[in-house]
Amino acid sequence: MKKNLGFLAVLAMCIMLFFSCDFFDSLTGEGEGNNTETEKNGDKGKEGNGNEYSSLISFDVGRKDTWGKVSYESLETGKRQKYTKLIIDEMNKYPNDFFTKIGLDIIIIGKNLKFEGTFRASVPDNGKKILFMGIRDDYTDDYLKHVFHHELNHYVEYHIWGSHRHDWEPWRKLFDGEGGGGELAYQNGENSNSMVYNPDLPGFLNYYSTLGQEEDRSEMIAFFLTEKGNKSFVEKAEKDNIFRQKSILLFEFYKDKFKYNLFDEYLLLIKDK
Ligand SMILES: [Zn+2]
Numbered sequence: 483m484k485k486n487l488g489f490l491a492v493l494a495m496c497i498m499l500f501f502s503c504d505f506f507d508s509l510t511g512e513g514e515g516n517n518t519e520t521e522k523n524g525d526k527g528k529e530g531n532g533n534e535y536s537s538l539i540s541f542d543v544g545r546k547d548t549w550g551k552v553s554y555e556s557l558e559t560g561k562r563q564k565y566t567k568l569i570i571d572e573m574n575k576y577p578n579d580f581f582t583k584i585g586l587d588i589i590i591i592g593k594n595l596k597f598e599g600t601f602r603a604s605v606p607d608n609g610k611k612i613l614f615m616g617i618r619d620d621y622t623d624d625y626l627k628h629v630f631h632h633e634l635n636h637y638v639e640y641h642i643w644g645s646h647r648h649d650w651e652p653w654r655k656l657f658d659g660e661g662g663g664g665e666l667a668y669q670n671g672e673n674s675n676s677m678v679y680n681p682d683l684p685g686f687l688n689y690y691s692t693l694g695q696e697e698d699r700s701e702m703i704a705f706f707l708t709e710k711g712n713k714s715f716v717e718k719a720e721k722d723n724i725f726r727q728k729s730i731l732l733f734e735f736y737k738d739k740f741k742y743n744l745f746d747e748y749l750l751l752i753k754d755k
């Protein structure tokens with residue numbers, strides 16, 4: 483790929499993801515986060531058939547969001563089965579009781595999802611206990627999967643910390659990104675490869691991750707849960723000590739709060755490296 487094409491791809495990805503997730507703290511304020519009660523049985527759900535999650539999926543177009551700024555259309559009936567399966571397959575990567583623990587009641591799948599008139603692939607709404615997912619013809623399946631995990635991490639962080647932009651001290655010590663939050667403008671209609679990996683960016687998977695602690699964590703979890711074999715992720719951890727420390731923090735967090743055993747799997751992956 484030509485250099486400037488690569489740059490454009492990264493830029494487009496950043497813009498795309500940026501407004502699918504940010505500035506919710508400024509809209510919702512603080513204080514909604516409940517400390518998750520930890521522990522109980524945290525078996526991973528991969529072995530399950532996922533049918534238990536069907537009741538969490540809805541195509542209802544009458545749902546109101548916290549801000550009165552979300553809009554979306556009804557997804558065509560013929561597409562519902564496909565996207566139900568796509569989402570449930572991703573849900574099955576989490577422990578069985580994960581969605582109960584984070585207080586997520588429903589995942590709405592619509593099409594042409596917008597926030598304040600701007601297209602989004604997903605909007606996490608802790609206030610209403612909804613994760614909105616928006617389908618568009620130009621969103622690839624891989625992009626939707628990535629965004630699902632990315633936004634779910636924002637939902638998780640808000641649930642735990644009461645903010646979408648929590649300044650987590652141990653992370654801050656390792657984070658030297660640009661920060662800046664959601665100030666980038668978003669152009670309707672952009673689409674891009676949401677998983678542009680940059681092996682040469684110290685401490686980060688990609689440029690988007692540098693834009694805030696929460697984006698860094700959301701990108702890492704999304705990347706880890708969607709990259710087959712985790713080759714790039716492990717390669718980064720192998721040669722980049724800052725990234726490696728952050729990844730261990732992240733997986734420790736999920737293990738501590740949700741008994742999510744990504745941590746142990748990850749340690750095995752990076753063992754002796
Ligand atoms: Zn985000």
